[in-house]
Amino acid sequence: MTYKIAILGASGYTGAELVRLIATHPGIEIAALAANSKAGQAMGAVFPHLRHLDLPDLVTIGEIDFTGIDLCFCALPHKTSQEVIAGLPRDLRIVDLSADFRLRDPADYEKWYGNAHAAPGLQNEAVYGLTEFYRDEIAAARLVAGTGCNAATGQYMLRPLIAAGVIDLDEIILDLKCGVSGAGRSLKENLLHAELSEGYHAYAVGGTHRHLGEFDQEFSALAGRPVQVQFTPHLIPANRGILATGYVRGEAGAIHEALAAAYDGEPFIEVLPMGDAPSTRHVRGSNFCHVGVVPDRRAGRTIVIAALDNLTKGSSGQALQNANLMLSLPETTGLMLAPVFP
Incomplete structure (x- = not known):
């Protein structure tokens, strides 16, 4: 059986990434592509790297017939x-794939995003889309809320450690670098080549980044008590990729064992041998996440590092992984492509 899907917002980076992944998916057909600002154009004109595909033209959302x-x-x-x-x-x-249904409490949404939620009833229905930890709920869901790409990276590093009780919950420092595509495709002065290249900078410093709402929600629920990480993101002059470095108090051996046990059999999470550090270049364009553990020179301190592609495992690949579950398809379908290197 072939399922028909629509993509709303197809002219953005995550929309194009969805098309790239679904193009070779044996069980899914793209029936409609919407992008109000570019309605009437061919997808290949908006994204020339997709011009070889037989795709429907872009239309407004109102033009889509959702029957079928x-x-x-x-x-x-x-x-x-x-x-x-x-x-x-x-x-x-x-x-x-947006942030609108990630936070379960409407008050938290208003706190982090600055406006009252317009569909709180749907917010209560939504299932959080971190696939490896909400697999059963996602398979039965009608509405799945994809995670933030930064939030996904930090959770892949830290959730198993919180669950296993192998780190001090009050001493978690997360330092994260993200490629510029994480800021979206709309024109912004600070993302111009002359403004961004040849350097990188911290932003949302001091606990103002919106993905902290996801960390607070998920880590606190997991621990059964409030957990607040110290988090600083950085924008780097690279198109894709997230590299997150976590500094925790805990024994490296126990931390590595907890991660290896949590991800044993998981197709997309690779725990590296003790002492190996991951790189964004080794997951580029793929749905894989690499996690490494390195003992610190100070006893009882450990460094945990994770790398993933923000557009794939951090967003569109995660979305397709969840869609596979929702459509009762094998979870890995269309997603086992190897990373692009170099």
Whole structure:
């Protein structure tokens, strides 16, 4: 059986990444592509690297007939996404790539995103889309909320350690570097080549980054008590990739064992041998996440490092992984492509 899907927001980076991944998926057909600002154009004109594909032209969301659409990917900005999804058919399965349904408490959403939630009833229905930890709930869900790419990276490093009780919950420092595609495709002065290249900088310093809402929600629920990490993201002059370095108090051996046990049999999470550090160049363009553990020179201190591609495992690849579960397809379908190197 072939399932028909629609992608809303297809002219952004995550929309294009979804098309790239789905193009060779044996069980999914792209039936509609929406991008209001570029409606009427061919997808190959907006993204020339996709011009070899036989794709429907871009249309407005209002032009899509959702009859016969089995699942919809919503790759729209936050706030816009909740408004659009609220107007979609109630029996339509949806994977949302925005931030709009990640936080379970509407008050938390308003705190981190600055506006009241427009569809709190749907927020209560949504399942958090970190696949490896919510697999059963995702398979049964109608609406899945994709995680933030930074939030996914930090959680792959830290969730097993919190669950196993092998680190001090009050001493977690997370230092993260992200490629510029994580900021989206819209024009921004600070993302111009002359502004960004030949250097990198910290942003949202001091605990203001919105993905902290996800860390607070998920880590505190896991620990059964409030957990707040110290987190600083950095923007680097690279197109893709996230590299996160965590500094924790705990024994390296126990930490490595906890990670290896948590991800034993997981197809997309690779725990490296003790002492090896991952690199973004080894996961580029793939749905894989590499996690490494290195003992610190100080006894009882350990460094945990994770790398993933923010557009794939951090967003569109994760979305397709979740869609596979929702459509009762093998979870890895369309996602086992090897990373691009060099």
